[in-house]
Amino acid sequence: MWAAEDPIFERKQLLEIDHIPNEDRIIGRDEEIENIVSSLHPAISGGSPRNTLIYGKTGTGKSLVTKHVTRSAQRYAGNQGVEMGRAYVDCTQSSTETRVVVNLARELNNPERTGISIPETGLSTDAYYHRLWQILDELYDVVIVILDEIDKLQENEVLMQLSRAGEAGKVDSCNLGIIAISNKISFKKSLDERVLSSLQDTEFIFPPYDANQLRAIMENRKDAFRPGVITDDVIPLCAAYAAQEHGDARKALDILRNAGELAKNSDAEKVTDQHVKDARDKADMDRFAALLKDQPTQAKAPILALAALVESKNEAEFSSNEIYEVYRYITNQLDMDTLSQRRMNDRLNEAVFLDILGRTERVVGRGRGRGVTPYLYHLLEDSDIVQAVILRDSRFEPLGGQPLIP
Template identity: 65%
Template sequence: MTDENHSPLDSIWESEDPIFANKELLDIEHIPNEDRIIGREDEISSLANSIHPAIRGGKPRNTLIYGKTGTGKSLVAKHVTQSAEEFARDRDTKLDRAYIDCTQATTETQVVITLARSFNQPETTDITVPLSGLSTNAYYDRLWNILDSLHDVVIIILDEVDKLQGNNVLMQLSRAGEAGKLETCKVGILAISNKISFKDSLDERVLSSLQEREFIFPPYDANQLREIMRHREDAFREGVLSDDVIPLAAAFAAQEHGDARKALDILRNAGELAKEDDSDAVREDHVRNARQKADIDRFSKLLQDQPTQSKAAVYALSLLADASDEEEFPTRRIYEQYERITDSLDIDSLSQRRMVDRLNELAFLDILGVTDRVGRGRGKGITNLYYLLEDPTVVQTAIESDPRFSPAN
């Protein structure tokens, strides 16, 4: 290749990554081999026993799985159902599985469409599932036809099920056989929630139709977090990690209620920062900087689909928290700060009631926290108190990274 045809990018494409050998191992979506899943042996066995009938075409038990973020709930559910599908295939059982992220598919119709498209093989069923244009009942009819046509058993993972708008889809899926919607296919549901109180939101009909088992995943301790990262150490090139990197990342994640997802995020981000620095090793300072980057990335992801008005409300709360020793703030004080922010952004202010609606939506999504209503004194009514779930600096950095949001501070 001549110099004039040589692109400056060619040297990048041709070079090997100096830090990572197999970066995929640090991806939270990656389903590792069972020997890399640490501290969840009992949970794997319990869940496998729960869905065991599915292997030979029987109905798996519906199961509710609780635990804080990063405790391995989704990982174990995906691993066990993947193994079940492979085992069933060897026994001529047509078992299929689907994973639904209920933060993305939040409505009954969206869930049914996603399931129908996931399970369908249109060249075999001659059934189409358009993304819109049909009633919810019509989508259900197509789903039932697809399941009976193609599958003996299906297992449906509903992750962050508490984010669903209503619980009718749970009742429809769990009662499909009993109600005569399905003739041959059996359906099992694995419902995953970060909120142990989720079951309290289900009415008696849903609870009766689910007839579920329950498992609670405890947080990882620092030793388990270290082992989790040790078992994925080969994501990096040999000798790249300094000795203090994994213990420090584990210590940070242990402070966040034993969040393995956070630990892997920190480790991956530390490697990326070392690479950007042209460093030959991942060191303690990379881990410390990666911790903040992981917090900002996580919060940015939570906020990415939120409108500017909602971001302005959160930003107002963060400014109050940053300037005060207080942790909780009433709606009146948040609204005063919010109006100053919307003025700096040159956008219309919502009414206080509508801003409170935004705050309550954000609390529902675990973007911020809210206490029960409290009294303000005789004759002064009651109010909610809101508080941040992240450091104010993290919140502000995440919001200010959005080019549409540039408040004049």
């Protein structure tokens, strides 16, 4: 019943997304590592690190390099007798100011030394800030705060508070630095002048990996598998697929790991190109399912309507008017409440904010009389994957096998 050992994987953790490898396994990011090291260098002796904004598409190594460099800096500072703290917040999971402050305080706190408790709920935002400042001053000489996917924050007040903590006298003995990471190079345009003035940041852009770098990344982690298990065409094919997705190393490793899982589950002796092809489809579905995981039924219905239109009309973009007609048909078929078009539009725009959908404007006319049409929405994933994921939701099961267009 239980296998004595895994016939496919030897060190599977090398392919896990959250795994932080040694520096010799980080490929094609030497310049980026040096840039972040330069920003943090004052911190290793207890000085003030420079606030840093990092941009780049998904899977370009932003989080990986940042975690690696800050972990290394913390270790080096400790050897110099400097108490350095580091805290990581995923803003897709903690998208409000209060949740960010709570998570920072809980991660940085040592209640046995501070005597401070950080309850999950029950305090005002100001009270959480007050306890965070106490923790920083009591425990640390310097702290690095990493705010990943910062564009998902619902407000930017936390940036103001953290960046001005020393200047405003909130902390006395601790120097605080921020590393903010975003997939959107336009993120900074969303910040008001007060935040920009207090942040005074350094900016770095992480370019996409090319196919050769992707191959090198996977070759460098090939020992995740048992010797001789993967065929010669597996890694080049994984790299080719990921290169098509803007050089996404995360996707490359996802596909490679899933290909191994599929081979293992089918009792295959080797991982082949067919396992890679099947794993690519699975990786796409898993990623999209993760995006939709916490979305309510009323948010999924207009996304399904758009997917149905894309498949039926063989066009890429549709207006909210067109989507609403199909949305209304779907909700009637499921005996669901039908939202007003304005409220459905709000759901579509929330999906754009969460990078589930894309949105464009189309300017019509010329000169002084030109205007802008309503937004046009498009999928960021293949329509068949969108439909397959949403129709797996038990609320949408009655639509299985039925036409989605009235």
